[in-house]
Amino acid sequence: MKPKILVVEDEPDALELIAFNLKNAGLEVVTAENGEAALQLARAHLPDLILLDLMLPEVDGLEVCKILRRDSATSAIPIIMVTARAAEMDRVLGLELGADEYVTKPFSPRELVLRVKNLLRRRQATETKTDRITAGDLVIDIPRHLVTVQGRPVELTATEFRLLSVLAQRRGRVQSREQLLRDVWNYESLIDTRTVDTHMRRLREKLGPAARYLDTVRGVGYRFSEA
Numbered sequence: 001m002k003p004k005i006l007v008v009e010d011e012p013d014a015l016e017l018i019a020f021n022l023k024n025a026g027l028e029v030v031t032a033e034n035g036e037a038a039l040q041l042a043r044a045h046l047p048d049l050i051l052l053d054l055m056l057p058e059v060d061g062l063e064v065c066k067i068l069r070r071d072s073a074t075s076a077i078p079i080i081m082v083t084a085r086a087a088e089m090d091r092v093l094g095l096e097l098g099a100d101e102y103v104t105k106p107f108s109p110r111e112l113v114l115r116v117k118n119l120l121r122r123r124q125a126t127e128t129k130t131d132r133i134t135a136g137d138l139v140i141d142i143p144r145h146l147v148t149v150q151g152r153p154v155e156l157t158a159t160e161f162r163l164l165s166v167l168a169q170r171r172g173r174v175q176s177r178e179q180l181l182r183d184v185w186n187y188e189s190l191i192d193t194r195t196v197d198t199h200m201r202r203l204r205e206k207l208g209p210a211a212r213y214l215d216t217v218r219g220v221g222y223r224f225s226e227a
């Protein structure tokens with residue numbers, strides 16, 4: 001499946017140029033022309049990356065960035081800030097508003113696509129690829145399909161095991177029901193997303209005390225978290 005990029009830019013020509021080049025590079029693109037729409041779409045789509053113009057009318061890029069970082073649903077999404085003013089970027093990054101990188105205008109579309117792809121690749125590399133995932137008293141042994149809580153094995157179905165593993169491998173990052181249907185069930189088209197909730201309920205029951213590592217993010221999805 002294609003990584004999804006949310007592009008936020010109020011200038012139609014620039015938006016079109018960026019969207020065109022990202023799509024050409026095999027990425028899925030969602031666009032927003034102002035900060036409000038950006039915030040809504042970020043929650044609704046949980047994109048893999050956000051390309052955020054700094055200068056936006058009303059809610060500007062800095063504010064959007066701050067709100068995204070405060071919201072647990074979107075806090076882990078990588079952000080590339082785009083601006084015409086290089087001088088401001090020290091401030092953007094220095095204030096730790098959470099932008100991962102910045103690009104200054106004018107940029108070559110080719111460079112922009114490269115930056116996006118590099119950041120996506122880095123993000124992927126942070127997914128836990130180990131065979132054994134632990135969180136407190138919960139141990140997930142991927143190759144052996146074995147889960148233990150406080151040293152005692154927990155009997156999970158293949159789907160429950162996969163659901164837990166996918167969430168744990170993306171620890172700290174909210175996964176939408178649609179993402180889980182795609183990655184756990186391998187559904188390409190959306191079927192009833194309540195399927196996810198049903199399995200999640202059973203998984204939690206079986207995990208007992210270790211169910212605390214599975215957060216529900218209201219209106220968005222689920223997340224594996226040790227906090």
Ligand code: CA
Nearest residue numbers: 010053055056
């Ligand atoms: Ca702008």
